[in-house]
Amino acid sequence: MEQNKTVVRRWVEAGNDRKLEVFDELFTADTVDHVSGNAGIAWWKEVFSWIGESFPDWQWTGPVLIAEHDLVTVKLDLTGSHQGSRLPFLSGIEPAGTPIIWRHFHLFRLENGLIAEHWASRDDLGVLRQLGAR
Template sequence: MSPEENKAVVRRFIEAYNARDLSVFDDLVVPDYADHTHNQVGREPFRQLFSLAFGAFPDWHEHIEEMIAEGDTVWVRVTATGTHTGAWSLSGVPIPPTGRKLAMEMVFIWRLENGRLAEGREVDDSTEFLRQLGLVDYTERGKKVFGAEG
């Protein structure tokens, strides 16, 4: 498939994600999908991550800022926003809903095979995500250096 066709697949995937439509997984994700960020293989574990995210952040939305494709690889930068109102866990530790609104920039790198996502990586600022949830905070010195509020 052409880079433009691959971009269209990624756009369709993100639009379905924003619409909470997990039915597209069978059409857009290969059965042995390799998720390098979460170190898992398989379409079902990948689908489960989305289900968990929908429960914890029911209003999560990813706005595509830019997309670049070359060969069978697509890079997409999104601005993601959401409110933590549901159950969630981090490394198996339950995190009760905080009610906090989050905003973060994320980059996804996907390799496609025959019009389907075959493997992917996510790049984001996990520390900032955890700070916005109230799970980590800057030290007093860090607050001065970065001008950050707790």
């Protein structure tokens, strides 16, 4: 279980360090993101590039990891300032540099030390409220 937590911790660090090439070492080739219905490592790189375009100074903060069998869950916050609206749920919102805290819970299923499946719950509505959306 500690090995699986280490993989998810590396996912957090790779995002914070903008080292998306590390995803090639963390995910199975056919990894499934159940949030979007997409599969593959390229999808993860695309999503993280959208986050970077929307919040160029973003960082994961306060990660708390819990592991059981082949599952790891992580609770963490994304902090940053709104500089773009590349993420689909931000469409139509003009960036004004507003700082945000975006709360996340992620659940990963690992297979042979690699992330094979992902589910998440994110507070997108909270971000929209922070940005003044009505």
